Amino acid sequence: MIKASKFWKILEEKGYNFFSGVPCSILETVYHELATKSYITYIPAVRENVALGIASGACLMGRKSGILMQNSGLGNIVNTLTSFNLIYKIPVLMFITWRGHMGKDAPEHIVMGKKTLKLLKNIGIPTVILDQDPDREISWAIDQAQKKNIPVGVIIKKGVIR
Amino acid sequence: MKRIEAIKIISRHIKEKDMVFSTTGMISREFCDIKDRNGNFYLLGSMGLTSSVGLGAALCSRRKVFILEGDGSALMDMGTIATIGVQKPKNLTHIVLDNESYDSTGGQPTLSGKVKFEKIAIACEYKHAARVTTKEQLEKSLNSFLKKNGPNFILVKITGKSSKSVQRVKLTPAELSKRFALFGQRS
Secondary structure (H helix, E strand, C coil): EHHHHHHHHHHHCEEEEEEEECCCHHHHHHHHHHCCCCCCEEEEEHHHHHHHHHHHHHHHHHEEEEEEEEEHHHHHHHHHHHHHHCCCCCCCEEEECCHHHHHHHHHHHHHHHHHHHHHHCCCCEEEEEECCCCCHHHHHHHHHHHHHHCCEEEEEECCECC | CCCHHHHHHHCCCCCCCEEEEEEECCCHHHHHHCCCCCCCEECCCCCCCHHHHHHHHCCCCCEEEEEEHHHHHHHHHHHHHHHHHCCCCCEEEEEEEEEEEEHCCCEEEEEECCCCCCHHHHHHCCCEEECCCCCHHHHHHHHHHHHCCEEEEEEEECCCCCCCCCCCCCCHHHHHHHHHHHHCCCC
């Protein structure tokens, strides 16, 4: 488990200060904490692909950028990843919540809950699940993104960020 | 006015340090053919995404940013118009070249003949918006808007089919990113 303030601190220390996204209830405390961070630019997006586009534009300008989203929006970014970020080599960090994890959730989350990791793997996006050692896990994601110059998914289960 | 004529006029208003994001299909190909430069970023795929990427860049720079897309692309992600209007980047000019069709895929009709984009832009709080049908009107709008704080929106009604002889963009996507990042990040 990790506190939302620590989550942002890790990213701040790594120079990540430009984010876009579409909210998820799992990230409620993350958003709450974000509101207190004036050094972070956050652009609310209408859809996940728009968030990824905005963060990618910032990345082209030299900013370290990321998006926040729910796994139900993964379908909205598949084309953006395959026909844009992966081939243009634009390494945006993607913080994706995992609704439907272990099949325990509202019915609309069950199918994507089962397929979330496989879907990302199938299109060639490296992922890490935020778990015991958030500092190390986020650092791994950043390292992979910068080494391979592609987006990396950090998967966030309910209750991991307090 | 033909698309190529509109692109030529717009090209003449692009200054050395300006950044231009152009959409998938014939628009990027014709624009690349007329005025390729390091500050041009062509999105070869990801229809609808040009305005999002342009917005992200505009929010991180003081330079002028142009978004150049078609009506099909603008319709695909209309929510970005709301996002731009609310963020209000002063340095952004959003141009939609509207031929009311998906020209790159054989000319199938879009919905844009009945959609008043310029009114949507103003309703979403762009600072200035115009609908132009002639070369003179396009010149006039660009001359006027580029002196003012944006975001600006210009809907350019165009006619005629594209010339299929225009070459594809030769640089690879990764080369386009590298070239553009070097241009954009240089002060």
